[in-house]
Amino acid sequence: MAGLRVIWPDAKPSEEVMKTVEDLKQEGNFTEEELERLKLYLMSVEYNPGYMEDAVLLHESNPQFSVEEFYQFILDN
Known part of the structure; x- marks a missing residue:
């Protein structure tokens, strides 16, 4: 898949990724x-907040x- 990266075992998500996940958690629409x-998934791809919002x-x-499927579709197109 284009744009994917290796995630090392000790990798930490960026603050931007953590904020996005926390915001989605607060909405209560996701398990x-x-x-x-x-x-x-967001740690493995180039993160783009606009794409995330669209996904x-x-x-x-x-x-x-899934959100990941939509995000990947947006990245690929």
Whole structure:
């Protein structure tokens, strides 16, 4: 997949990624598992807050696809 990076075992998410995940947690629309998967995913790609906002909105209107799937689609196009 284009744009993916290796995540080292001791890697820490950026403050921006942590803030995004915490904001989504506060909204209460995602499970802990979904938030953890999203955090790891965002650590593995080039993070773009605008893309993230779009991916979350797309997921909310089309929940059959994950935020990660929408984010990757946006990155690829």
